[in-house]
Amino acid sequence: MVLELEQVSLKKEGKWILENVDWKINKGEHWVLLGLNGAGKTALLHMLCSYYFPTKGKVNVIGRQFGKDILGEQLRQQIGIVSSTIKEKIYRTDSAYQVVLSGAFASIGLYEEPTDEMREQAQKLLKDLDCYHYANREFCTLSQGEQQRILVGRALMGNPELLILDEPTNGLDFIAREALLESIERIASKENPTIIYVTHHVEEILPVFNKTLLLKNGTVFAEGSSKEMITSTNLSDFFGAAVEVSWHDQRPSIKKVK
Numbered sequence: 001m002v003l004e005l006e007q008v009s010l011k012k013e014g015k016w017i018l019e020n021v022d023w024k025i026n027k028g029e030h031w032v033l034l035g036l037n038g039a040g041k042t043a044l045l046h047m048l049c050s051y052y053f054p055t056k057g058k059v060n061v062i063g064r065q066f067g068k069d070i071l072g073e074q075l076r077q078q079i080g081i082v083s084s085t086i087k088e089k090i091y092r093t094d095s096a097y098q099v100v101l102s103g104a105f106a107s108i109g110l111y112e113e114p115t116d117e118m119r120e121q122a123q124k125l126l127k128d129l130d131c132y133h134y135a136n137r138e139f140c141t142l143s144q145g146e147q148q149r150i151l152v153g154r155a156l157m158g159n160p161e162l163l164i165l166d167e168p169t170n171g172l173d174f175i176a177r178e179a180l181l182e183s184i185e186r187i188a189s190k191e192n193p194t195i196i197y198v199t200h201h202v203e204e205i206l207p208v209f210n211k212t213l214l215l216k217n218g219t220v221f222a223e224g225s226s227k228e229m230i231t232s233t234n235l236s237d238f239f240g241a242a243v244e245v246s247w248h249d250q251r252p253s254i255k256k257v258k
């Protein structure tokens with residue numbers, strides 16, 4: 001089991017942000033965490049990375065139980081994460097290669113001497129993600145799409161037990177988005193890491209993400225196979241607005257019904 005949440009609740013400034021969340025993720029599963037703005041997705045991710053401690057309930061991430069085991073840095077080294085918060089922190093003048101390498105230490109910037117093995121893995125990731133030709137460019141000179149690829153490479157350094165992709169296509173145009181999704185699909189099917197893909201865009205649910213958890217107002221609205229979750233009836237209830245879901249080539253699309 002990579003993740004086990006049991007009746008997890010989180011209170012911040014007198015308000016319940018998460019309530020009675022149950023979620024189990026087995027090794028190698030690919031999940032989508034879908035929720036509208038303010039649903040509690042970021043709060044939940046912060047908890048998985050041990051930045052937040054649950055007010056109630058049990059959290060077990062990669063075999064470590066919050067409250068019993070030592071967490072923090074050690075745990076975060078086993079989780080690869082792509083998020084806008086991390087992107088904002090990356091040093092503008094670090095090269096793309098340095099950014100990828102820093103993932104081996106789960107640090108922002110490089111403070112330790114990488115081993116030959118780390119360098120080899122970083123170069124391989126740059127090639128696999130089709131980023132090798134801009135490896136020596138400063139991070140800030142890369143396009144949004146290029147930056148996101150580099151961040152995916154950084155997250156994959158050290159072969160994490162859990163890969164969290166938090167709205168990785170934010171700010172990307174249609175072409176860059178689809179190209180990044182193709183890479184993610186390749187990683188998911190080839191390397192088979194456990195992945196949580198966080199989004200509010202139904203269209204981004206790739207066939208490899210065959211499980212979905214719907215989070216609404218801090219509670220689990222429903223969870224199960226993506227095919228069963230992503231239906232017109234279920235999502236109309238979930239969004240509180242009549243929507244129509246259609247599937248093409250195993251990818252869903254959604255439109256509001258007038």
Ligand SMILES: Nc1ncnc2c1ncn2[C@@H]1O[C@H](COP(=O)(O)OP(=O)(O)OP(=O)(O)O)[C@@H](O)[C@H]1O
Pocket residue numbers: 012013015017035036037038039040041042043044200
């Ligand atoms: N530290 C905090 N203190 C007080 N309220 C918070 C805190 N963190 C989050 N919240 C509130 O909890 C709710 C859920 O926020 P969260 O950022 O987790 O949502 P989200 O699903 O990630 O939304 P988005 O898709 O817009 O990023 C929001 O109402 C937010 O204002």
